[in-house]
Amino acid sequence: MRSLTDPSLLERIRRAARQEQFLDVVPAEVATARFHVAIDLAPLPAEAVPLAAALGRVVAVPVAAAADAPPFDRASMDGFALRAADTLGATEAAPRRLRMNAELLACGVAPGIAVAPGTATAIATGGVIPRGADAVVMVEHTEAEEGPEGPVVLVRRPAVAGQAVAYAGSDIARGETVLRAGTLVTSREIGMLAAAGLATVPVVRRPGVAILSTGDELVAPGQPLPTGGIYDSNAAILAAAVTEHGGEPLPLGIFRDDEATLEAALRQALDQADLVVMSGGTSKGAGDVSHRILSRLPPPGVLVHGVALKPGKPLCLGAVGRTPVVVLPGFPTSAVFTFQEFAVPVIRALAGLPAREEAVAEARLAVRTPSEAGRTEYVMVSLAEDPAGGLAAWPLGKGSGSVTAFSQADGFFAIDAAEQGAAAGTPLQVRLIGGAHRLPELTIIGSHCTGLDAILDILAAEGTRARSLAVGSLGGLAAAKRGECDLAPAHLLDPASGAYNTPFLAPGLRLVPGWRRVQGVLFRPGDARFEGLDGPAAVRRGAADPDLLLVNRNAGSGTRILLDGLLGGARPPGYANQPKSHNAVAAAVSQGRADWGVAIAAVAGAYGLGFAPLADEHYDFFLPEARQDRPAVRAFLSALASAEGRARLAALGFTPA
Ligand SMILES: Nc1nc2c(c(=O)[nH]1)N[C@H]1C(S)=C(S)[C@@H](COP(=O)(O)OP(=O)(O)OC[C@H]3O[C@@H](n4cnc5c(N)ncnc54)[C@H](O)[C@@H]3O)O[C@H]1N2
Numbered sequence: 001m002r003s004l005t006d007p008s009l010l011e012r013i014r015r016a017a018r019q020e021q022f023l024d025v026v027p028a029e030v031a032t033a034r035f036h037v038a039i040d041l042a043p044l045p046a047e048a049v050p051l052a053a054a055l056g057r058v059v060a061v062p063v064a065a066a067a068d069a070p071p072f073d074r075a076s077m078d079g080f081a082l083r084a085a086d087t088l089g090a091t092e093a094a095p096r097r098l099r100m101n102a103e104l105l106a107c108g109v110a111p112g113i114a115v116a117p118g119t120a121t122a123i124a125t126g127g128v129i130p131r132g133a134d135a136v137v138m139v140e141h142t143e144a145e146e147g148p149e150g151p152v153v154l155v156r157r158p159a160v161a162g163q164a165v166a167y168a169g170s171d172i173a174r175g176e177t178v179l180r181a182g183t184l185v186t187s188r189e190i191g192m193l194a195a196a197g198l199a200t201v202p203v204v205r206r207p208g209v210a211i212l213s214t215g216d217e218l219v220a221p222g223q224p225l226p227t228g229g230i231y232d233s234n235a236a237i238l239a240a241a242v243t244e245h246g247g248e249p250l251p252l253g254i255f256r257d258d259e260a261t262l263e264a265a266l267r268q269a270l271d272q273a274d275l276v277v278m279s280g281g282t283s284k285g286a287g288d289v290s291h292r293i294l295s296r297l298p299p300p301g302v303l304v305h306g307v308a309l310k311p312g313k314p315l316c317l318g319a320v321g322r323t324p325v326v327v328l329p330g331f332p333t334s335a336v337f338t339f340q341e342f343a344v345p346v347i348r349a350l351a352g353l354p355a356r357e358e359a360v361a362e363a364r365l366a367v368r369t370p371s372e373a374g375r376t377e378y379v380m381v382s383l384a385e386d387p388a389g390g391l392a393a394w395p396l397g398k399g400s401g402s403v404t405a406f407s408q409a410d411g412f413f414a415i416d417a418a419e420q421g422a423a424a425g426t427p428l429q430v431r432l433i434g435g436a437h438r439l440p441e442l443t444i445i446g447s448h449c450t451g452l453d454a455i456l457d458i459l460a461a462e463g464t465r466a467r468s469l470a471v472g473s474l475g476g477l478a479a480a481k482r483g484e485c486d487l488a489p490a491h492l493l494d495p496a497s498g499a500y501n502t503p504f505l506a507p508g509l510r511l512v513p514g515w516r517r518v519q520g521v522l523f524r525p526g527d528a529r530f531e532g533l534d535g536p537a538a539v540r541r542g543a544a545d546p547d548l549l550l551v552n553r554n555a556g557s558g559t560r561i562l563l564d565g566l567l568g569g570a571r572p573p574g575y576a577n578q579p580k581s582h583n584a585v586a587a588a589v590s591q592g593r594a595d596w597g598v599a600i601a602a603v604a605g606a607y608g609l610g611f612a613p614l615a616d617e618h619y620d621f622f623l624p625e626a627r628q629d630r631p632a633v634r635a636f637l638s639a640l641a642s643a644e645g646r647a648r649l650a651a652l653g654f655t656p657a
């Protein structure tokens with residue numbers, strides 16, 4: 001992202017406003033087909049690596065055993081090696097009497113004496129079966145004694161040939177294929193290779209995947225964030241995903257949105273990598289940068305720019321010679337989603353891994369979900385129990401710019417490009433991310449609060465898995481009425497009565513008191529226009545001074561109802577700026593985009609802001625009566641009432657009910 005004084009950015013915005021510039025937007029299947037014919041997808045050449053380094057690698061060529069396992073016929077019991085025929089008819093009352101040979105076959109001892117008829121040799125588990133012997137009798141079924149002819153062994157059970165003998169090559173036969181090409185090497189394979197006498201294993205060379213992030217705003221995690229800065233999360237998630245799919249990440253860092261810099265970086269990446277993945281700067285005019293750079297490199301260059309997908313429309317796929325280049329959209333959800341769909345299959349193919357196994361779960365869509373016609377829209381969802389049986393899918397609703405949607409979702413489903421949304425109740429095939437999902441024991445749908453995290457941390461420590469979906473107080477109340485959640489946290493103010501939450505109770509629901517949150521006016525510390533005022537005076541001051549800019553809240557929120565009541569119809573400057581959370585209000589005031597707003601004390605504290613208290617807001621839980629006896633609900637209620645829960649809430653600035 002560049003500054004507004006940058007003429008190329010102005011040009012980019014003008015052009016974007018004029019027209020839809022992805023003239024060549026193609027369906028995902030077309031994009032994949034064009035990409036795959038232009039690049040090589042055969043596994044990379046083999047390299048021999050020592051067993052200690054083989055974990056997680058992919059076997060390149062069939063591996064044959066160099067030795068038998070066991071390498072010789074081996075005793076599998078401590079006892080006596082003998083000829084089974086000599087023990088025929090042996091009983092407790094009439095044991096067979098065998099002369100003991102003068103050697104003890106411990107492990108690692110080469111036998112020197114053959115077992116002749118009528119003799120036996122003492123042998124340990126793992127000992128080499130001597131010539132002439134065909135069975136081992138365990139020591140418990142024998143008795144040794146000193147006879148006139150020397151030491152003898154009395155055998156009290158008849159043996160059958162082969163008894164307690166593990167034959168040479170019965171486990172691994174020399175020349176047998178122990179590992180087939182394409183096998184992923186785990187600890188189990190490493191054990192087999194060692195037993196077969198192999199110190200190294202031929203594995204597919206790991207595809208090197210260069211990862212470049214582009215954007216003037218990007219900052220490496222761990223560094224301080226300047227105004228307008230964004231942490232480079234794409235590079236980290238992409239590098240880890242490369243490793244997960246058998247590649248070797250080559251993190252090249254963050255590059256400025258500048259053609260010459262990017263071209264140099266791309267050339268450097270192409271020198272060392274089997275696949276180049278860039279993220280950022282692909283949409284609109286910026287996409288031309290990739291076009292221009294790629295056109296100066298060996299053909300074929302850009303193969304696809306624009307895919308009829310959401311997230312992921314600005315994706316650019318290209319190749320230099322046969323080396324694939326993938327330019328992902330900068331938005332984190334778009335980047336990781338298109339990486340999974342378009343880059344992962346290439347990495348796995350080069351790494352010699354089979355296509356990723358897709359796991360699908362059937363679910364019903366919990367709420368109506370809009371989509372953009374003309375693009376196949378992939379909707380990230382959380383799965384919860386459906387009261388009608390099976391699973392309900394709840395859209396995360398976070399959008400392409402979210403850094404958490406892909407990481408927190410259980411899976412995603414597609415809405416066809418021809419549709420403009422999907423109705424609540426639509427049966428869905430949800431593709432699971434990570435191949436599996438575990439249903440939470442406690443489903444919480446409604447308004448979010450850091451106090452709730454404190455209680456859920458206690459539950460987690462006790463081993464109860466909870467899932468909290470932040471859909472706002474009203475959305476949670478509706479879910480509770482439909483019986484779709486265990487608890488619906490809410491802070492709903494009824495303007496008529498001035499009461500919180502109780503006026504919204506419905507048959508079948510009960511209200512569990514949670515805690516109070518102090519609402520107040522937020523301002524920058526040291527702002528003399530607010531310092532020292534009480535809450536109502538701070539609102540009057542804010543409303544009266546035309547130089548002061550308000551940050552309001554969205555209609556329907558309890559905070560908005562409170563502020564509207566205090567303003568008595570006044571509309572101070574900034575009233576139209578209506579973000580949807582306490583944190584957004586605090587960030588606006590803290591960063592100087594506004595001078596005052598109303599939010600809870602805990603958030604003011606987290607941002608280091610001044611605070612003038614106004615009123616107590618009640619944060620309570622709607623609980624469907626049908627669910628109140630579930631063990632996880634009981635565990636939640638006791639954590640809420642516990643001394644620890646109350647102490648943690650108090651420490652966060654909340655007043656437990
Ligand atoms: N006028 C239009 N604007 C946009 C369109 C459009 O069609 N017309 N498309 C939108 C879509 S769809 C997407 S997706 C994004 C992708 O844009 P870019 O690929 O050009 O990405 P940037 O502008 O560089 O960044 C977007 C966003 O993502 C943040 N970002 C970038 N890189 C990283 C990173 N490595 N780690 C974390 N976050 C990153 C960046 O700061 C921006 O906030 O464009 C829409 N715009």
Ligand code: MOO
Binds near residue numbers: 334
């Ligand atoms: O296509 Mo963009 O990826 O919607 O956000």
